[in-house]
Amino acid sequence: MFDCQNDDEGEYFEGLYENGHWDWNNHTQGLIFISDLTSKPNDVKILPPATIIGPIQFKDDIGLIEQQRFKKRYQRKSSGETDVVFLQDIKDIVIYTAPISILNKSVINILHTSAADRFLRASIFYFQYYLQIADEMNKRILDLENKIRTKNSIKTESVFRDNLQDLRLLITKEYCNILLGAEEYKKYHHLGPKKKSRSMSKKESVIFESVLRISIQIIWVALGRKKINEIELEMHRIFKSKIFNMAEHKLAHNYKTTLTLEELCVLQGHCFNPNNKKLNMRAPLMNELTCHRDVSFMVFGLGVVKYSRLNSRLRYMERVLIAPEMMFSELQVTIGIIGLPRARFNTMLREIKVPAPTTSSGASVRQSMSRLASRFSKSTGTARTQKLYDDIYLPPQDFEEREHLPEYFPTESYPNKTCNHQHRLKWLARITRLRSGRRSAKIRHP
Known part of the structure; x- marks a missing residue:
């Protein structure tokens, strides 16, 4: 049994406008809400968590004192000279800098499950490739001013x-586990673990919004803290319909108008459901499941089911989902800064940049280094500018080798990855302490 699911749930998810009625106020000339619940003056009133509305600000730029406190109490201890960046390291930083309003026991427990790790890895992997292709398409559109569009261009863009x-399908299969309450999400299903109780829609919406916004911050940190607007827009686009796309409404303009038809075709694909209307619709991410295209059935079990035979493309995707971070360099897997040497980053996982020397001796060193770099670039044919992490190169699809349904489907699965139990308990204790402090302050200063 997965040990991260044994905590009692104690959150209070009652809505702000329940157990009361509305009445007209002649003084304010507007409707006011009057609660029907009577409370004694000496009673301690425990406030429910506020509904998540509007932008959420993470305190990512914290001072040195706060960084030292984080390093002492919450940062994972180094495991030696070959220590690399773990996904847990990024989660710890995001949880530490997140506002207390979007944190609760359920969110912390969900983030420390193997299913959530697969979801986050798939999301980081997708957004890294998405931003990479977006830059490539921007260059191709600019090149059209001097070049002619050919059949090879269409073929290349269809591969993108x-x-x-x-890659969106990898996120979709993990998202389906959340919707269905499968595996470790069973305890957090809106109909209860046995799916027989009354729907807890408010609790589900708070958990979903919190996990979604924390995931955006995790992706941003994992990708070197770059292009937060693009990440937020795409994350809301695939998980929410146009009506509920808060990121697009916040910008107050339609970002699709800034993209050409070729860019939209590549970046958003062709898996759309035109029958979705108003509230009776589903997330665009779910349209990937019903899209008519050639997809291997084994994609839906990657990282969970043990397949005896996988082609190079599926094997690479499986490694992205479940391979240990220490083996990323050996397996040539790239997921942002995950798997890179931890010594390259500071406490908050910002890249440590060594300043160039300014002395005369430093000038001679720079000249010698530039000569060596130019010789190296000429011999290898590579650019001298080094990126924070490598680009993604997916193995090509093999359409010649058609898959046939096996006589029986594999029943053996990978064991659930044991979560960092110590870190989970630390974050639960911190949230309890912060929430109790806020409640005490509100009682003392009503």
Whole structure:
């Protein structure tokens, strides 16, 4: 049994306008809400968590004192000279800098499950490739001013589009586990673990919004803290319909108008459901499941089911989902800064940049280094500018080798990855302490 699911749930998810009625106020000339619940003056009133509305600000730029406190109490201890960046390291930083209003026991427990790790890895992997292809398409559109569009251009862009759709499918299969309450999400299903109780829609919405916004911050930190607007827009686009896309409404303009038809075709694909209307609709991410295209059935079990035979493309995706971070360099897996040497980053996982020397001796060193770099670039044919992490190169699809349904489906699965139990308990204790402090302050200063 997965040990991260044994905590009692104690959150209070009652709505702000329940157990009361509305009445007209002649003084304010407007409706006011009057609660029907009577409370004694000496009673301690425990306030429910506020509904998540509006932008959430993470305190990512914290001072040195706060960084030292984080390093002492919450940062994972180094495991030696070959220590690399773990996904847990990024989660710890995001949880530490997140506002207390979006944190509760359920969110912390969900973030420390193997299913959530697969979801976060798939999301980081997708957004890294998405931003990479977005830059490539921008260059291709600019090149059209001097070049002619050919059949090879269409073929190359179709490969980009299919790759993005396959990576979105990795997120979709993990998102389906959340909706269905499968595996470790069973305890947090809106109908209860046995799916027989009354729907707890308010609790589900608070958990979903909190996990979604924390995931955006995790992706941003994992990708070197770059292009937060693009990440937020795409995250809301695939998980929410146009009506509920808060990120797009916040910008107050339609960002699709800034993209050409070719860019939209590649970046968003062709898996749309035109029958969705108003509230009777589903997230665009779910359209990837019903899209009519050639997809291997084994994609839906990657990272969970043990397949005896996988092609190079599926094997690479499986490693992205479940391979240990220490083996990323050996397996040539790239997921942002995950798997890179931890010594390259400071406490908050910002890249440590060594300043160039300014002395005369430093000038001679720079000249010698530039000569060596130029010789190296000429011999290897690579650019001298070094990126924070490598680009993603997916193995090509093999359409010649058609898959046939096996006589029986594999029943053996990978064991659930044991969560960092010590870190989970630390964050639960911190949230309890912060919430109790806020409640005491509100009682003392009503």
